[in-house]
Amino acid sequence: MREQINAALKQSTLDKNKRKVSTLRLINAAILDRDIAARGAGRDPVSDEDILEILTKMIRQRLESAKTYEEGNRLDLAEQELEEIAIIKAFLPAQLDEDEVRSACADLVKETNAKGLRDIGRCMQTLKSRYQGRMDFGKASTVVKGLLS
Structure with a gap:
């Protein structure tokens, strides 16, 4: 998964897609934070399952933020959060209905x-x-x- 994220980051940088670049950098930062915590505890770097967990948590956080922004009548910020969710979801496997x-x-x-x-x-x-x-x-x-x- 790391390779997929980094490849998407490179392509987004070439495409000059600022929203996608910033979101992918946030994903990499979250993964790196978890790697550092694991290293400090003497464990291996995070696995793909851990990355899925990180991505799921990031989506949940953005949904909560989008809801808060909508309640505060900040639709521009809510839309930004929803765009980030779409970018993150691209790395998750298909959801069960x-x-x-x-x-x-x-x-x-x-x-x-x-x-x-x-x-x-x-x-x-x-x-x-x-x-x-x-x-x-x-x-x-x-x-x-x-x-x-």
């Missing part, structure tokens, strides 16, 4: 033999390991709660 999320949750509940609400954490942990970057875990949590209650 609602039916696929429901199906995956139902299969997992059967597979893990989950019985009650106390098993939600175990189910969500398994979903996160299998579908990192491909599923909205907030929605998935709601589906799992519905299945287990």
Whole structure:
């Protein structure tokens, strides 16, 4: 993934696409921060799964910012955040739709033999390991709660 991001950064620089260049630099900075933290703790540099987690977090932050800007009637800033989200999403795998999320949750509940609400954490942990970057875990949590209650 690092190579993809760096190649996109080079191309964006050549294309003089300022928004994309700045967003890709922010992504690289977030990855580098995580690498430095891992190195300080004696771990390996971040993996592709960690990068997916970073990108997902960046999207979530931008959605919150865009909502705040819209409430504050700063539509120009909200639009900027949405443009950054589109750039970041280009590096994520295809997202599962609602039916696929429901199906995956139902299969997992059967597979893990989950019985009650106390098993939600175990189910969500398994979903996160299998579908990192491909599923909205907030929605998935709601589906799992519905299945287990």
